[in-house]
Amino acid sequence: MTDDLAHGTERTTVSDVGRELLAQGLTTGTGGNVSQLCADGETVAISPSGVPYGDVTAADVPLVALDGEQVAGDFDASSETPMHTALYRRRDDIGGVVHTHSPYASTFAALGDPIPASHYLIAFAGDRVPVAGYDRPGSEELAELAAETMGTEYDACLLQNHGTITVGETAEAAFEVALMVEYCARIHYQAISVGEPIILPDEEVDHLRSLFEGYGQR
Ligand SMILES: [Zn+2]
Secondary structure, three states: OOOOOOOHHHHHHHHHHHHHHHHOOOOOOOOOEEEEEOOOOOEEEEOEOOOOHHHOOHHHOOEEEOOOOEEEOOOOEOOOHHHHHHHHHHOOOOOEEEEEOOHHHHHHHHHOOOEOOOOHHHHHOOOOEOEEOOOOOOOHHHHHHHHHHHOOOOOEEEEOOOEEEEEEOOHHHHHHHHHHHHHHHHHHHHHHHHOOOOOOOHHHHHHHHHHHHHHHHO
16 A cells, blocks of 8 residues: 555665565675665655564655655664765765675675676676775764765775675666675685686776666666
8 A cells, every 4th residue: 555655656665675685685684775765856765674674564664864864654764874865965866775785795895805897797886896994884984984985986885894885776776786796796706716807907897887877777
């Protein structure tokens, strides 16, 4: 019954993409979170804090303003709300944000190592996936670090000792980027385990990136 629910479409998206996050192995338990900017451009539908993804209905999805203040919902908004709202405030080219604890990407985050262009699909994220330094989960400081590291140039970054954050035109698009980041992390991990991966030249990755933008990735 999303018809009478305020911002029901966006809240449904958040609940659906949250389930996909778990189904695709991008997170465990209640870790990670998803948000979708609403059509009004000033309200954000975001995963509730601590509710198992399988149980979250559209009505359970909280709404927050761009300053992070919760404006609707019975459950508390995700503790990582500052990271989502910081990105929406800084970038007018995005409408969705996804945060994961996906295992291969989190491995490079644990090392503090960016993921280079050892697979062409890295272009969904940028010329590589950079790393934002460590700060405490849920803090404004972490939100600032992540937003600064991504700038307007990257659609993903690793969060040192934590996980990943990705953006897109919609929450579904940000989810696709999160899938690509995890895939590229896995391939890079496997490649360095058995040899020395060949890294694609910057100009090739730039070219691929412009092609992917044409597919509506941004
Ligand atoms: Zn997290």
